[in-house]
Amino acid sequence: MSIDQMKSQSFKLRELSEWESLAEKTLKGKSIEDLCTKTYEDIEIKPLYTKEDRPDSAVLPSAKKNNDWYIAQEVTASSLKELEEKISNALSRGQDCISFSLKGIKTSPEEMEQFLQAVFEKNQTLYINDHETVKKIHHFFTEKPDFNGVLAFDLFTHGLQNGKLINKESAAFKDWLNQITTLKNSGSKLRTIEINTSIYQNAGASAVQEIAYALSEAVEYLEIVKENGWGIHEAVEHMVFHFSIGSQFFLEIAKLRAFKHLWKAILREYGVMEEMEAVISAEDSLMTKSALDPYVNMLRTGTEGFAAVVGGVDYLHLSSFNETFEERSVFSERSARSMQLILKEEAHLSKVHDPSAGSYFIENLTSEMGRKAWDFFVELDDRGGIIEALLSGTIQKGISEIAGKREWDAAVRKNAMIGTNIYANLSDSVWDDCLGSEEGAFDMDDYARVERILPFRLSTAFEKLRSKAKKAELNGKKPLAGLICLQTLKAHKARADFASGCLAAGGIDVILSGPCHTAEDIEAFIMQNPLDYYVICGTEEGYGEMAQETLEVLRAHAPNAVVDIAGKPSEDDESILKSNGLNGSIYLKQNLVEKLQSLLLIWEGAEEA
Secondary structure (H helix, E strand, O other), X not given: OOHHHHHHOOOOOOOHHHHHXXXXXXXXXXXXXXXXXXXXXXXXXXXXOOHHHOOOOOOOOOOOOXXXXXXXXXXXXXXXXXXXXXXXXXXXXXXXXXXXXXXXXOOOHHHHHHHHHHHHHHOOEEEEOOHHHHHHHHHHHOOOOOOOEEEOOOOOOXXXXXXXXXXXOOHHHHHHHHHHHHXXXXXXXXXXEEEEXXXXXXXXXXXXXXXXXXXXXXXXXXXXXXXXXXXXXXXXXXXXXXXXXXXXXXXXXXXXXXXXXXXHHHHHHOOOOOOOOOOEEEEEOOOOOOOOOOOHHHHHHHHXXXXXXXXXXXEEEOOOOOOOOOOOOHHHHHHHHHHHHHHHHHOOHHHOOOOOOOOHHXXXXXXXXXXXXXXXXXXXXXXXXXHHHHHHOHXXXXXXXXXXXXHHHHHOOOOOOEOOOXXXXXXXXXXXXXXXXXOOOOOHHHEEEOOOOOOOOOOHHHHHHHHHHHHHHHOOOOOEEEEEEEOOHHHHHHHHHHHHHHHHXXXXXXXXXXXXXXXXXXXXXXXXXXOOEEEEEOXXXXXXXXXXXXXXXXXXXXXXXXXXXXXXXXXXXXXXXXXXXXXXXXXXXXXXXXXXXHHHHHHHHHHHO
């Protein structure tokens, strides 16, 4: 066949029903509907999307001429001198935006002025959204009207982790309003009003909740500054929205696209008819990171950064892979910055206009996300807006419900975290959880007490299990399980591997017997490996009398050992086995956190004895 002939060839058009018919033949009695899944946003994800799934009104494309963004990696240091050096180093290695935090740095006004003068001379776009840093340096920018970027923090959310919500009649609130108004009146181009939803996402909120909270808070800010003499256009030009980007790649893209679309709808209600794009900054999610097998965090961060870029953010910070358990290192900071350079300079994502536009799946997901978020926003507005919802605890309750579902999915391994709840590496170092509350200086006359919104990481429960196992080992009682493998390798391997993987997630190592065909084989393994815990591994058919025989041998030679079986026996079989000394079982979709917690008591109890 010639090249010209090949060019004229095309696939025969097929109906969706033909694909479904063929697909169902491979599903072993299941239907196509069984492949559909529900997200935390209550959106149904189908296995295939076609042009029939395109929304009636597609999300309007971005007005941006390209998809470029600022690499806004936040720089931290222990002194101003070190901070200046690290900023210069970052800019010389591809970063195109100055972003830093002054947390923990004590300095005089003169030293600060000298440092900022060096920053001004670099003539780069600025991105700072740390509360403490903004308060320290904002007044230096009143005479720098041409400086571009972001110098803002979210007045409403920055205290929520500590259970504090700003009072709009307080001196602190009035000081903030005076600061941003002074900057605006000086002709500053800096964006000084931030709507930051990271606290919600890192506490477990769904994408729909994030969008609705962002819209509601933005409306709150618009009304506040309008009452204080700002024009709507002025306010919008000084606003920036900040999101955390989670691990669900397509959902996160749809979240950003849906938000942009709904923000335009809000602006139209305020009479802004011309194109004014929402300026969005983003960071990867804290919730998805683990202190176990930490290099996997690079993959998580890279995926989340990729989603943020495709979703069309304007500023992006990616965390260092080791932030959950230690200070950032030179290597981890460079790796995080390099991820953005790869996305920009090697994947060329900055040069593709609205990369996900036209995807049947993403367009449908964007439409569904937008519809649900708008309905939720309207409901929130009818109840008095975001401030009332925070004061009443409605938001905290809603986030807590979703967080509970996320924790359950991690516990039963529906949400697989490589190196943490699946494929755990027992040779990994175990670190203490360093995620704590960031207590700041709060004058309670300026704040109202509200229920705290606390960030969490899905891996924390498993990290605590690993820490317990490590403590037991250091005390001379290493958690170790004997896997009694019944019959042939083919018969027991699947369940032996499954049990080993489950136990490793809790820091419990295993010793495998050879194929055990007789009671004598089982007895020999037990005598050679006297342990506190054993797991019987085999097939349902192979268990039968042999499982009971195994229990009898254990009762005779290891009467104090705890014994489980791999797999979930029927209720009748389990009842019989338990009457013969079986403790329980290890099975698919089990709450692994609870199971491992109970097993680790074996060695904790032995240690106390």
